[in-house]
Amino acid sequence: MADKENHTNGVADEDKPARFGSYNVHSSAAKVEGKIYKDYLHLDGLLSNVDMMSAVNLKPVHDEHLFIIIHQTYELWFKQIIWEMDSVRRTLNVDVVGERSMLTILQRMNRVALIWKICVEQFAVLETMTPLDFMEFRGFLAPGSGFQSLQFRIIENKLGQKMENRVNQHTIIQSFQDPDSQSQLQVSLTEPSLCDLVIRWLERTPGLEEDGFNFPQRYAAAVRRYLADEEAVLQTEEDPEQRKSAEAEWKKQVETFDVLVNERAYNVERQLNKRRMTYKAFMGALMVSCYSSQERFHLPHQFLTILMDIDSLMTKWRYNHVMLAQRMLGSKTGTGGSSGYLYLRSTISDRYKVFLDLFNISSFIIPRHYIPPLTDHMSSQLSAHETLRLSVSDAK
Known part of the structure; x- marks a missing residue:
């Protein structure tokens, strides 16, 4: 209606x-x-805020105008991203997230993803400037640097970027001189990040309970059957070289799955900072992926996909920044004192992906016919009827 x-x-x-x-x-x-x-x-006020430093000499450099507009536009988009993420974090920071709330979360996080897509594509406009054009006004930029974008740092923190994973962790706060910026940065580090809230939410995935469906236990049994069948198949290989290669691949799979069917092994990797999510949260994400066709898991699966999209788009944004710096500066030092291209290149590694665990779920996906069948009770819990009931309850 x-x-x-x-x-x-x-x-x-x-x-x-x-x-x-x-x-x-x-x-x-x-x-x-x-x-x-x-x-x-x-x-x-907005359109008059283009203060070209090169105009001091009464000879404004044409492309400095573009450089300022592009970066101001980024900051406006960053402001909107923070606005959307704060809303989503508030919605997630409850004991029960209803279906209606999930629709709101999806809408706003999808908007964040689309904004990042625009930010990635916006580099094409900046690349219309040549290195010679840039050199005409670059001297006016020091000691300014994109490293000093407070909003970008806040976005990273609110998303869940760990300080210990940063290449420049000791200089982040010091790069902001005013107390207000330092205070905003500190607050963004102490509040629950989106990643923290997603972990808590995944830990409540229906079907993980030991006295219920107990997906981790059923999944471990399914993995053992899958690996046993794979071993039986490789034993039938008559070509020695092919069999040797197949055995090596099988042993690699055994080692991979052992980390997940053995909670203790998983927690060891987590202590070594190889994994971010708790064991229970990761199993929740894996369960959502395995049963994504179930009605009640449609929205959670879309949410996890969007989180990976945002991680991917931020990596692409950083990569485009790296390529632009190399194109404009070569091996020159950055205006803020960093190593320029070499520093930026170090920020596109996996250590800067907040939701790397979600990307790694595909390592543990087994063929569909091995996935444990749902019990009648679990099937009922994940049905459209149950989703409708929850939605009506949430609305009261």
Whole structure:
């Protein structure tokens, strides 16, 4: 049924005053006066904030204007990303996340992913500038550097980037001189990150309970059957070289799966910082992936996919930044004092992926016919009927 909030009491939209942002708040008695377009968006101040340093010599460098606009645009997009992520983190920071809330989370995280896609593509505009064009105004930039983007650092922290995984962990806070920036950065480090909240949420995945469906136990049994069948097949190989290769691959699979069917081995890897998620959270993510066709897991599976998309897009953004720095600077030192290209190149490794564990789930996917069948009770829990019941309950 369509919402009623857009009704205009019989006045057609085209007959109303051309005001941008005019609306009523809760009742006809409380009215907020609208503003014209440029005042609503504060365009006079926004568009006048292009202060070209090269203009000091009364010879403004043409491409400095582009350089400023591009980076200001990034900061505006960063502001929107923070706005969306804060909303999602608040929604996730509860004991029970209902189906209705999941739809909101998906919508907003998908928006974040699309914004990052725009940010990645935006480098193409900056690449229309040549190294010679850049050199005309580069001297005015020092000691400024993209390293000093407070909002980008806050995004990394709110997403869940660990300080110990950073190449420059000892200089992050010191690179911001004013107390307010340092305070904002510290707060973003102490609040629960999106990754922390996703881990807690995955730990509550239905079907992990030891006294219930107990997916970890059923999965371990399924893996043993799968590996036994694979070993039986390789024993039938008559070609010595092919058999040797198949045995090596089988042993590698045994070692890989041992980390997951053995919780103690998994926790050892987690202590070594090879894994971020708790064992229970990872098993929850694996269960969602194995049974993604079940109605109640549709939205969680989409959510996990979007988280990987965002990680991938941020890696692409960093990579484009690396390529741009190499194109414009070669091996020159960055304006902020960093090693430039060499430093940026170090930020596109897996250590900067917050949701690396989700990418690694594919290592533990077994053929569909080995996946443990759902019990009648578990099938009922993950059915559309159960989802509808939860949604109605959430709305009360």
